[in-house]
Amino acid sequence: MADPIRRLVQELARLPGIGEKTATRLAFHLVRGNRQQIEDLSRALLDVTEKIRLCSVCMTMTEADPCTCCADPRRDPEVICVVASPSDLVAIDRGGHFRGRYHVLHGLLSPLEGIGPDDLRIAELVRRLGASEVREVIIATSPSVDGEATAMYIARTLKPLGVTVSRIATGLPVGGELEYSDQATIGRALAGRQVL
């Protein structure tokens, strides 16, 4: 394989979920394809390093500061949804079910990986609650071990501030089959049952 192609394969294979075979397929697709596509991709890559920074309000990745979400007057400033990452923010916002503001932690507490409260943007969240009128904080971290621990920690931290702290529901996914669900999920779905 020619050296430039081999280097491109190596760089592509460093991306998560892309092994050497997929990287090879992608590299040859790009080399075979038109030059414009490669230049567009290269430019898009450099653009994100040059133009993206953190929103000074919600800590998400943004081009403008404050971000479009924090600058949107139609969004309820009294409800803040706390997420682990900008991609989680995008996942929630795509649905359009939530019209409040966000706060991005940039990670989850993980004693095993040595990630403590000071590594997350929790201090910024506390400062934000002190500076503005917030009614409710919805903690939307994943229902994983680290996600749950982070939710508990934040709930304890925010309690003294007199704000309502809630947690997104855990249960069977829409379209999920009871038969194939794990016991932990079924247990949580039962515990979180709602009166009809």
Next chain:
Amino acid sequence: MADPIRRLVQELARLPGIGEKTATRLAFHLVRGNRQQIEDLSRALLDVTEKIRLCSVCMTMTEADPCTCCADPRRDPEVICVVASPSDLVAIDRGGHFRGRYHVLHGLLSPLEGIGPDDLRIAELVRRLGASEVREVIIATSPSVDGEATAMYIARTLKPLGVTVSRIATGLPVGGELEYSDQATIGRALAGRQVL
């Protein structure tokens, strides 16, 4: 989502086998990661457009002309393995079973897609056979409809030149289960049986 990130997602999603969700995951991974990785990937992309050309002998993609394979004196110049694409060449060469030379067609005959013999590098193969001493041409196109048709066409074209034309075997893959194999593969495996 910030515009530069959205553009990066769009560019990544144009790659084959990468949908919008995967592209979003990759984009956020890159933005979150170190700047150096993005610059390396961007450089690798531009390098392939600037440095890669076709080898004037075997038509594969190469930085040097002739390519390392055609320039290697230890490789048997009397056996040529014909493949559809540079990635097929890499796939075969990775195994190390073949120590001859290659010829890349850059496609397969496909009447449905309007790809005829003139769109492939068949004329270059014929010229090559006329200019050098070649004992055998192994046609290593995939055993698909287009691959078989291309193999048949090349075999007919090369016959008058007095060169041995062979075709790679079709049958059960190593580790494959007879029970789960399709009828066409089993039929070909039976037809191609070898005396032990």
